Amino acid sequence: MILPKRVFNSPLIxxxxxxxxxxxxxxxxxxxxxxGNSYAIHDTTGGExxxxxxxxxxxIDFYSRVLMSEGLIISGITGNAEY
Numbered sequence: 001m002i003l004p005k006r007v008f009n010s011p012l013i014x015x016x017x018x019x020x021x022x023x024x025x026x027x028x029x030x031x032x033x034x035x036g037n038s039y040a041i042h043d044t045t046g047g048e049x050x051x052x053x054x055x056x057x058x059x060i061d062f063y064s065r066v067l068m069s070e071g072l073i074i075s076g077i078t079g080n081a082e083y
């Protein structure tokens with residue numbers, strides 16, 4: 001899935017970076033879409049980018065992707081609000 005520009009103009013709330021330079025980011029969308037999508041995962045490890053309505057579902061998918069990937073260098077939480 002190609003994520004819309006609105007996603008990349010929204011705050012990053014969690015991130016994971018890997019040895020090969022790839023990353024997985026959890027983003028809270030500033031202006032939620034009419035269908036309820038409020039969170040997005042931007043994945044450059046070869047996984048699919050995805051959008052979510054629920055914070056919990058997005059968080060579970062973020063951590064499952066991080067745990068299944070190899071070569072984690074750093075993972076963290078930014079100071080941006082999650083809700």
